[in-house]
Amino acid sequence: MIQHSGITKPALQPDDLAMLTTVLEGWCQEKSCVIASPAAEHIARELVSWFECGIRDKHKLAGLMRHVHLDPEDLLITPDVPLGATAYENAERPECHDE
Numbered sequence: 693m694i695q696h697s698g699i700t701k702p703a704l705q706p707d708d709l710a711m712l713t714t715v716l717e718g719w720c721q722e723k724s725c726v727i728a729s730p731a732a733e734h735i736a737r738e739l740v741s742w743f744e745c746g747i748r749d750k751h752k753l754a755g756l757m758r759h760v761h762l763d764p765e766d767l768l769i770t771p772d773v774p775l776g777a778t779a780y781e782n783a784e785r786p787e788c789h790d791e
Contacts, residue, residue: 715739718754735757
């Protein structure tokens with residue numbers, strides 16, 4: 693069990709993690725996105741959040757991901773990126789491509 697801010701959540705099981713990884717990999721392939729990109733990390737956090745809220749169907753999770761708005765300004769800044777710039781803006785190549 694993981695406890696954070698007084699909330700206890702069961703740990704993800706290996707089968708759960710495998711399913712979430714498969715869903716994330718599908719999104720990354722659809723978006724031509726590197727799985728280690730800030731956008732994919734953001735989506736991964738959303739996936740885990742939805743899973744913890746009770747959405748356990750991989751098709752429903754995949755559908756929800758298609759409706760997530762990714763604003764580069766909201767993505768995490770990596771330590772090697774200058775202050776005030778996002779990792780997305782400073783990438784040598786685009787991290788994801790919407791089609």
